[in-house]
Amino acid sequence: MPWITACATDDIDPEDLIRFDHGGQTYAIYRSPKGDFFATDGKCTHEAVHLADGLVMGHRIECPKHNGQFDYRTGEAMRPPVCVNLRTHRVRVEGGSVQIEVA
Amino acid sequence: MGKRDYSLLGPDARHAVDTGLAAAEWYHTDVPRKVMKALMQRTDGPALRDSVILFGCMITFAGIGIALWPSWWSAPFWLAYGVLYGSASDSRWHECGHGTAFRTPWMNDAVYQIASFMIMRNSATWRWSHARHHTDTYIVGRDPEIAVMRPPELAKVVLNFFGILDVLRFFPNLIHNALSGPTAAERTFVPQSEWTRVQRVAQVHLAIYAATLALALWMGSILPLMVIGLPRLYGAWHHVMTGLLQHGGLADNVTDHRLNSRTVLMNPVSRFVYWNMNYHVEHHMFPMVPYHALPRLHAAIRHDLPAPNRSILQGYAEMWPAFRRQLRNEDYFLKRALPPTAKPYRCDLHRLSPGTPVADTAPPHALPAE
Numbered sequence: 341m342p343w344i345t346a347c348a349t350d351d352i353d354p355e356d357l358i359r360f361d362h363g364g365q366t367y368a369i370y371r372s373p374k375g376d377f378f379a380t381d382g383k384c385t386h387e388a389v390h391l392a393d394g395l396v397m398g399h400r401i402e403c404p405k406h407n408g409q410f411d412y413r414t415g416e417a418m419r420p421p422v423c424v425n426l427r428t429h430r431v432r433v434e435g436g437s438v439q440i441e442v443a
Numbered sequence: 444m445g446k447r448d449y450s451l452l453g454p455d456a457r458h459a460v461d462t463g464l465a466a467a468e469w470y471h472t473d474v475p476r477k478v479m480k481a482l483m484q485r486t487d488g489p490a491l492r493d494s495v496i497l498f499g500c501m502i503t504f505a506g507i508g509i510a511l512w513p514s515w516w517s518a519p520f521w522l523a524y525g526v527l528y529g530s531a532s533d534s535r536w537h538e539c540g541h542g543t544a545f546r547t548p549w550m551n552d553a554v555y556q557i558a559s560f561m562i563m564r565n566s567a568t569w570r571w572s573h574a575r576h577h578t579d580t581y582i583v584g585r586d587p588e589i590a591v592m593r594p595p596e597l598a599k600v601v602l603n604f605f606g607i608l609d610v611l612r613f614f615p616n617l618i619h620n621a622l623s624g625p626t627a628a629e630r631t632f633v634p635q636s637e638w639t640r641v642q643r644v645a646q647v648h649l650a651i652y653a654a655t656l657a658l659a660l661w662m663g664s665i666l667p668l669m670v671i672g673l674p675r676l677y678g679a680w681h682h683v684m685t686g687l688l689q690h691g692g693l694a695d696n697v698t699d700h701r702l703n704s705r706t707v708l709m710n711p712v713s714r715f716v717y718w719n720m721n722y723h724v725e726h727h728m729f730p731m732v733p734y735h736a737l738p739r740l741h742a743a744i745r746h747d748l749p750a751p752n753r754s755i756l757q758g759y760a761e762m763w764p765a766f767r768r769q770l771r772n773e774d775y776f777l778k779r780a781l782p783p784t785a786k787p788y789r790c791d792l793h794r795l796s797p798g799t800p801v802a803d804t805a806p807p808h809a810l811p812a813e
Contacts, residue, residue, distance in 0.1 A: 356480065387466055387578055395483040395731055397546075404731050406574045407542045419542060421574040423634055 343432065343439040346379070352438075357401065357412075359392035362442060367429065368392055369438060370412045372399060377431045378412050379440040385417070385424035447583045447695075447773065449592050451631045456584030459696070465585050466578055470699040470789040471728055472747040479729070482736045482743070485546035489735040490538075493715065494554060497535070501527045505670055512666055521669060525678025526716060529606060532561035533682035534718035534734075540570055543733040544718075560648055562682075563613040563675050565620055567640040571633045577730055581695040581703045587632060591691055593773035595766045600687065606679030617652075620645030681716055685709070688758045689723045692765030694776045699789040700727040702778065706741065706751040707758040724748055747786060749779035 346360040352371040359382055360367045366382035368391045380401075382390050389405040396402075401412045408422030415426035430441040448455040459465045474482075504524035511517035538544040539555035559566035572587045579585035591600060602608050619626055624642040625633050633641060651671070658667040665673070685707075694702040704724045709717065720726060722737035725744065732740050745751075752758040761777065768775045781788065 356476075386574075393479070395480070395485075397485065402542075402731060404729070406577055407731055409542075419548070420570055420637075423636055 341441050341443055344442050345434075345437045346440050347438050349377070349433060349436050349438055352377075355396045355398075357392060357394070357396055359390060360440070365442065366390065367440060367442075368401070368412070369431075369440065370396060370401065372413075377433060377438050379429040379431045380410070380412050380415055381427045381429075384408060384422060385426055386422045447593055449583060449589060451584060451587060451628050453584055459579070459582050459585050464579070464582050464696060464698070467698045469580075469728075470701070470786075472744040472786075474729070474743060478743060479732075482729070482732045482740050484736075485543065485733060486735075487546045487550060489733075490544040490550070490554075493718070494535075496715075497527060497531055508669065509666065512669075513664075521674075521677070525674040526681050527678070528561050528674035529676070529678025530681035530683075530685075531716045531718075532558040533686065534716065534720055536562050536564060536569070537573070537720065538718050538734050540573055541730055543731060559644075560651070561675065563610060563617075563648075565617070565641055565644050565648070567637055567644045568620070568625060568629050568633055571637065572629075575632045577727065580700065580727055581690055581693075581697070583695055587628070589695075590687060590689070591766065593695070593769050595769050597766060597770075600683075600766075604680045604683045606676040606683075609679070610675060617645050617649055621649045681713070684755065685713060685717045685721065688752070688755070688762060689720070692762040692769070692777045694778065697789075700724050701748055701781070701785075702788055705758065705762075706748065707755060708751050708753055709755055713755065746782060746784040749781055749785075 344362055346362075346367065346369050347358060349371075352358050352369060354371055354375055355373045357368050357370045360369050360379075361382075368380050368382045370378040370380070372378065380391070382392065384391055384403040384405070386403065386406060386408050389403055391401050391403060393404040394402050395404070396412070399411055399413050400409045400418060402409045402419075403422065406421050407419070408417070409419035410416060410422060410426045411418055412426070413428070415428040417423055417425050432439050450456065456465075501524055504520045504527070508517045508520040508524060511520065535544070535554050535558035539551045539558060542548065542551045544554065545551045556566050559569065576586050576588040581589060583589075599608055616626065620641055624638045629641070630638070655667050655671045659665055688705055688707050690703055690705065693705060697703050701724055704727050706724045707721045709721045714721060719734040719737045722741050725732070725737050725740045725748075728744070729740060741751075752761060765775065765777050778788075
């Protein structure tokens with residue numbers, strides 16, 4: 341599966357995320373408090389609200405609409421009203437760029 | 444516009460889905476990401492402080508009330524206890540249900556469970572009901588938390604200042620939930636994976652009420668019920684008084700919280716009891732901002748909002764006449780002027796909707812719809 345450059349590493353603050361759109365799909369790219377990068381589908385599995393306006397707390401992303409939470413490393417649903425896990429995508433850093441593997 | 448059908452299984456519910464009003468994208472004021480991140484930050488401090496004050500006062504007032512019982516000198520202490528039990532529980536249920544009051548998850552959950560019991564709401568059901576309220580705020584047929592339906596039944600509004608209708612609805616529902624889980628309407632917004640939890644919560648609540656009633660019968664006194672249960676009646680007035688202002692008299696079937704929600708400036712005691720939910724436009728637009736940061740959020744976005752009502756009294760002076768007009772014309776609603784710095788109201792979906800606002804073709808800064 342192809343790797344796509346999503347952003348530069350310094351486009352995302354530690355403990356934050358940004359939105360990335362590609363090929364008709366939308367993604368969320370995260371930078372953990374320790375500086376590691378992760379990627380998930382962009383929209384909450386509860387009611388398809390984009391997570392990019394949400395709050396990153398440690399390794400959790402909180403949806404901005406209903407406060408449901410996921411572990412963005414694994415996609416696991418952590419707090420109601422989300423019940424369905426979030427799809428994750430592999431990430432690598434190449435020469436200052438964050439790349440994600442897209443289906 | 445025909446008569447509204449507020450049933451979650453009725454024609455207006457289907458129409459809202461068909462026209463794109465359900466689960467729509469709502470208007471948000473632009474707030475820089477760094478500012479919003481700062482506003483969203485969680486901390487335990489303010490809610491711990493407020494919880495110590497709340498539960499400390501409840502224990503003190505109830506203790507004095509019990510000590511002075513059955514003298515009428517106990518009445519002021521029961522009235523104070525009642526407001527904390529029957530009204531402050533509403534805001535604690537609300538904020539801890541969002542998970543924003545405390546940073547520590549178990550603290551949110553603990554206060555949420557206690558507050559849900561006091562306010563007589565099934566903690567499992569109402570978490571989902573409130574999620575729907577935020578998805579489809581005042582969308583007819585979709586929002587299960589519409590406080591005043593049109594045309595308003597003002598006698599019911601008055602009765603609920605004493606919690607009467609809420610409590611009369613609560614106990615049959617509690618028994619139904621305890622015996623067989625969520626009702627048919629509740630199953631439209633509670634996922635099946637949670638139905639067992641709904642039933643278990645109802646059984647626990649029912650057991651506590653049964654034990655309290657048994658103690659009262661054994662003692663031959665209503666004193667146990669003055670502590671558990673009855674304060675939901677004699678202390679409900681404050682949460683109804685403030686709660687009606689949240690959306691009363693404003694638009695329904697719109698996708699802009701500035702049209703259907705109201706911010707009211709209040710005295711510090713009411714803001715403590717209400718946990719700053721008087722900043723209600725702000726809360727609906729950005730529900731991930733904790734209650735203690737809402738005054739700062741208000742300052743950051745007020746250029747884009749209608750002017751807040753200056754007091755509870757002024758809010759009622761605006762809302763109550765609107766209720767009365769809705770008795771004659773249920774399509775009537777208040778459309779408040781936006782400041783010149785604001786973006787226009789979002790009206791693009793509204794022409795498709797049931798209950799189409801009669802003034803949605805008016806210019807952006809139009810005054811109340813006629």
